[in-house]
Amino acid sequence: MKGFNIAIYFDPDLIKACVHDPDGSYINKKFEYEDGVIEEIYQWLEQYEPSKTHICLIENETAELLADELVDSGYHVHQVTMHQLLNWFAAEPPSTPDGTPMRAMLRYLEEEQPREYESRTPQTEELMEMFDELDALEMADDTDDEDSLPDAILRIMKKQKVNATHAAQQLIPDVNERIREHLMQYPELMTPEILQDFFPELLEALERPKH
Numbered sequence: 001m002k003g004f005n006i007a008i009y010f011d012p013d014l015i016k017a018c019v020h021d022p023d024g025s026y027i028n029k030k031f032e033y034e035d036g037v038i039e040e041i042y043q044w045l046e047q048y049e050p051s052k053t054h055i056c057l058i059e060n061e062t063a064e065l066l067a068d069e070l071v072d073s074g075y076h077v078h079q080v081t082m083h084q085l086l087n088w089f090a091a092e093p094p095s096t097p098d099g100t101p102m103r104a105m106l107r108y109l110e111e112e113q114p115r116e117y118e119s120r121t122p123q124t125e126e127l128m129e130m131f132d133e134l135d136a137l138e139m140a141d142d143t144d145d146e147d148s149l150p151d152a153i154l155r156i157m158k159k160q161k162v163n164a165t166h167a168a169q170q171l172i173p174d175v176n177e178r179i180r181e182h183l184m185q186y187p188e189l190m191t192p193e194i195l196q197d198f199f200p201e202l203l204e205a206l207e208r209p210k211h
Contacts (some may be wrong), residue, residue: 003052007105008041010062013040019048020103020110026103038066042073050074056109057117058082063122064188071119078109079117123186130182134175140168146163 005020008197029044031037045053054076057063062083067077088108098104108169136150141164146154149164156167183190196203 003054004048005054005056005106005109006045006048007056007065007102007109008066009058009101009105010060011101014102016102017041017044018100020106020107038062038069041066042069045070045075050076054078054109055079056105056106056114067117068121068124071117072121077117080105080108080114080115081188084114120188123182123189127179127182127186127189130175130179134172134179136173137168137172141165156203166202190210 003022006017007013008017013033015033015037017029017031019027019029021027030042030043045055050070050073055070056078057067057080059079059081063079067079072079085105085108089104092111094104094107127181133150137153140149140153146157146164149157152171153164153167156162156170157164160167176198183194183198
C-alpha cells in the first residue's frame with residue numbers, strides 16, 4: 001500500500017502506534033490512557049494526509065470510536081480481529097521476528113490488504129433520530145403546549161378527537177419496531193442498555209435454565 005501505513009495497538013498499559021513511512025523507515029509513538037486520549041491520537045494523525053494513509057486497528061470498543069472518526073475524516077481504516085491476526089501469523093510466520101505487535105499488524109496490512117472499515121456514523125445518527133422521536137412521543141403527556149407536539153400526534157388528535165397521550169400510544173409501537181429492525185440490521189450498535197430495553201426476550205432466553 002503506497003503512502004503512510006500506520007498500526008495502532010491498544011496495549012493494556014499504553015496505546016502504541018507505529019508508522020511505516022514511504023521511505024521504508026519506521027516511527028513509533030506512545031499514548032497514555034487518560035481523558036481525551038482519542039482526541040490526542042486524532043490530532044497526532046492529522047500530520048498524515050488522509051487519502052494517502054492506511055491505518056490498521058485491532059477490533060475493540062475504543063478502537064471503533066477512533067475508527068468511525070477517522071473514516072469520517074477520509075482515512076483508510078482496516079480493522080482486524082486478534083483471531084484473524086493469530087491465524088495469519090501461524091500460517092505466514094515471518095522470516096525474521098516482527099519485534100512488536102505493531103510491526104506484525106503492519107506486515108498483515110501490507111501483505112493481506114484487509115477490507116476497509118465502514119463508518120457506523122450514518123447508522124448511529126439514524127438510530128439517535130429514532131430515539132429522539134421515541135422520547136418526544138413518551139413525553140407527550142407532560143407537554144402543555146400543543147404546538148410543541150410532534151406533527152404525527154397532532155394529526156391523530158385532530159382526526160380521532162383524542163388527547164396527546166392516547167395519540168402517542170398509537171405511534172410508539174411503530175417507532176419501537178423500527179428501532180428493533182435497525183438494530184438487527186446493525187447489531188454493532190447494540191449496547192447492554194439497548195439490549196435490555198428493546199430485546200428483553202433475548203436476555204430472558206439466555207438466562208433461562210436449559211433442561
